Amino acid sequence: MKEIMVHLDRCNGCLTCSLACAAAHSSSGTIVGAMLEGIPGRIFVQAAGSRPVPILCRHCEDAPCVDACMTGAMQKDPGTGLVSNEGREQTCVGCWMCIMACPYGAIIQKPGEKKLALKCDGCPGREIPACVAACPNNALVYEEADAFSEERRRKAASTLV
Amino acid sequence: MRYVIIGNSAAGIKAAETLRKLDRGGLITIISDEPGPAYSRCLLPAFLAGMRNEDELRIRPENFYQRNLVDTVFGKKAVKVETGRKQVVLADDSRVEYDKLLIATGSSTAFPPVEGLAGPGVLGLRNLADAREILEYRRKARRVVVIGAGFIGMEAAYALYRRGLEVTVVEKMPHILPLQLDRPAAEIIQRDMQAEGVRFILGAGVREVAGPSLWTRLFGKTGRGVILDNGDRLKAEIVIVATGIKPNVDLVRDTEIKLNWGIVVDQYMQTAVPDVYAAGDVAETEDIITGIVCVSPIWPNAVTQGAIAACNMAGRPRLYTGLIGMQNAVEFRDVPAIAMGITQPPDGSYEVLALHRPERNLYRKLVLKDDVIVGMILVGDIGQAGVIAALMRKKANARKFKERILKGEFHHGYLQRAVS
Numbered sequence: 205m206k207e208i209m210v211h212l213d214r215c216n217g218c219l220t221c222s223l224a225c226a227a228a229h230s231s232s233g234t235i236v237g238a239m240l241e242g243i244p245g246r247i248f249v250q251a252a253g254s255r256p257v258p259i260l261c262r263h264c265e266d267a268p269c270v271d272a273c274m275t276g277a278m279q280k281d282p283g284t285g286l287v288s289n290e291g292r293e294q295t296c297v298g299c300w301m302c303i304m305a306c307p308y309g310a311i312i313q314k315p316g317e318k319k320l321a322l323k324c325d326g327c328p329g330r331e332i333p334a335c336v337a338a339c340p341n342n343a344l345v346y347e348e349a350d351a352f353s354e355e356r357r358r359k360a361a362s363t364l365v
Numbered sequence: 366m367r368y369v370i371i372g373n374s375a376a377g378i379k380a381a382e383t384l385r386k387l388d389r390g391g392l393i394t395i396i397s398d399e400p401g402p403a404y405s406r407c408l409l410p411a412f413l414a415g416m417r418n419e420d421e422l423r424i425r426p427e428n429f430y431q432r433n434l435v436d437t438v439f440g441k442k443a444v445k446v447e448t449g450r451k452q453v454v455l456a457d458d459s460r461v462e463y464d465k466l467l468i469a470t471g472s473s474t475a476f477p478p479v480e481g482l483a484g485p486g487v488l489g490l491r492n493l494a495d496a497r498e499i500l501e502y503r504r505k506a507r508r509v510v511v512i513g514a515g516f517i518g519m520e521a522a523y524a525l526y527r528r529g530l531e532v533t534v535v536e537k538m539p540h541i542l543p544l545q546l547d548r549p550a551a552e553i554i555q556r557d558m559q560a561e562g563v564r565f566i567l568g569a570g571v572r573e574v575a576g577p578s579l580w581t582r583l584f585g586k587t588g589r590g591v592i593l594d595n596g597d598r599l600k601a602e603i604v605i606v607a608t609g610i611k612p613n614v615d616l617v618r619d620t621e622i623k624l625n626w627g628i629v630v631d632q633y634m635q636t637a638v639p640d641v642y643a644a645g646d647v648a649e650t651e652d653i654i655t656g657i658v659c660v661s662p663i664w665p666n667a668v669t670q671g672a673i674a675a676c677n678m679a680g681r682p683r684l685y686t687g688l689i690g691m692q693n694a695v696e697f698r699d700v701p702a703i704a705m706g707i708t709q710p711p712d713g714s715y716e717v718l719a720l721h722r723p724e725r726n727l728y729r730k731l732v733l734k735d736d737v738i739v740g741m742i743l744v745g746d747i748g749q750a751g752v753i754a755a756l757m758r759k760k761a762n763a764r765k766f767k768e769r770i771l772k773g774e775f776h777h778g779y780l781q782r783a784v785s
């Protein structure tokens with residue numbers, strides 16, 4: 205299964221990924237349209253010290269957000285491996301338990317009246333996720349996850365200075 | 366292999382799903398005293414408020430049981446577990462044999478020893494039947510008294526308020542959500558709800574719930590009086606009792622299965638009797654923060670425990686590494702809040718960092734012990750709650766980050782940069 209890998213050393217914090225994500229999830233499909241519609245990106249570029257770090261959903265194997273979801277909306281698709289709270293019979297109520305559970309901080313409250321948790325849906329229907337396709341620095345790459353990347357990911361989740 | 370699960374809810378469903386994944390040919394049976402498919406009791410307030418209908422409470426598609434080849438015995442209560450014969454005895458005296466049994470019977474409303482709670486119109490909120498009954502009473506009701514400003518009481522109060530009822534919440538402790546929040550946090554939430562029109566009476570116990578007097582009954586009225594410690598009387602047509610819950614353990618009383626308050630399990634979620642497991646609200650596990658062994662009656666923990674029990678039942682040993690017993694997310698009106706771990710430290714040996722901006726409905730509090738975060742309250746801005754929770758579970762030293770976390774400027778990027 206392919207997943208989005210991050211090469212931190214290549215990220216210069218240009219935010220293109222986040223804008224492309226917003227555009228991909230807007231009805232207009234454009235960055236300007238997304239801004240007008242108030243659609244947020246689902247990948248977040250944060251500054252750690254002076255260095256940028258893209259934060260995004262890892263579509264975990266044993267996803268804590270899935271366990272935390274009290275409506276059954278958040279599920280991991282057994283076929284695609286994608287974790288999402290959209291596109292199912294069960295729907296999100298915005299109880300924020302997934303936000304409480306996600307160790308990466310990859311889920312946000314959707315802005316607006318209706319309470320809804322918002323996260324990376326893996327861009328179903330696209331060959332390459334919008335953020336990866338847009339990244340000008342190859343900091344985001346879409347590739348088969350190997351044991352090494354899995355290991356590094358776990359380490360990131362568990363190690364602290 | 367015959368797997369039997371008693372309880373068709375958070376823990377039971379996750380266990381069935383996990384068992385099916387690990388053992389394609391095993392026989393799986395779910396027993397439930399409730400008649401229908403699994404639903405989320407966390408959504409009952411939304412149902413009460415009229416925001417969701419019954420179909421929208423289901424946590425799995427309708428064909429879940431067929432698709433996962435799960436046999437269902439619904440609408441029948443399990444009254445006894447015979448561990449010697451490996452059988453579950455049902456209320457109609459029929460028996461279900463098992464090789465591996467999971468007890469996921471959850472908990473029910475604990476009614477306190479207050480006079481008058483048995484009368485009509487006095488209800489708990491635990492299952493769909495309760496919620497339906499409350500809505501039935503609602504037709505003729507104008508006023509509601511909710512006894513207990515804990516999580517369920519507050520949810521019920523706000524839901525019925527949204528239905529247009531006059532709601533008064535009575536709480537014995539000096540602030541609402543006393544198990545989850547400290548006073549400053551509770552006051553922000555309370556103020557927000559008060560502004561809407563929910564009324565609170567704090568620091569007051571309930572002495573008695575009195576039925577309608579003969580006189581009022583003559584006029585066809587059914588209202589009740591809630592009499593407080595100080596003698597004050599509140600009139601209401603519906604009284605919701607939300608002062609606590611108790612684990613459903615009756616079916617294993619007088620067996621070898623060890624009971625404390627809930628069912629005692631080992632690190633594999635197995636009870637004192639081999640091949641009998643317990644998970645969810647009914648099971649007692651060790652809290653990773655406090656080290657205390659007790660029930661942890663929240664949805665995410667029930668699901669995780671159900672998964673772990675199922676792995677072990679299917680012969681794939683998986684250790685329960687400990688969860689945080691108290692983690693709650695609330696948003697009644699407009700102010701979200703998340704509380705976790707030890708939010709009100711019992712003594713002075715803890716470090717407390719707090720940031721309080723009540724005028725903006727903002728509050729953040731961290732409780733630390735030796736630079737390890739053991740508790741937090743986030744009101745208003747709940748982003749990054751999961752990242753902080755992960756630090757808590759890992760017992761990570763947060764010395765370098767704590768000020769940043771307090772200010773809401775921390776995120777997972779710091780951890781990634783630390784290892785890259």
Ligand SMILES: Cc1cc2nc3c(=O)[nH]c(=O)nc-3n(C[C@H](O)[C@H](O)[C@H](O)COP(=O)(O)OP(=O)(O)OC[C@H]3O[C@@H](n4cnc5c(N)ncnc54)[C@H](O)[C@@H]3O)c2cc1C
Pocket residue numbers: 274299301371372373374375376377396397398399406407408409410441442443444469470471472490491492517520613616644645646647661662663664665667694
């Ligand atoms: C109104 C309300 C709101 C809540 N909101 C939240 C929330 O926002 N977040 C959160 O984390 N938690 C919440 N909770 C708590 C959460 O619902 C529970 O922690 C969770 O449902 C526990 O799941 P469980 O599978 O252990 O047991 P339960 O959900 O209690 O299910 C147990 C099932 O077993 C059945 N059963 C019991 N005894 C027998 C028997 N002898 N024979 C056959 N069947 C039996 C019961 O009828 C029930 O169907 C809420 C609870 C309530 C009542």
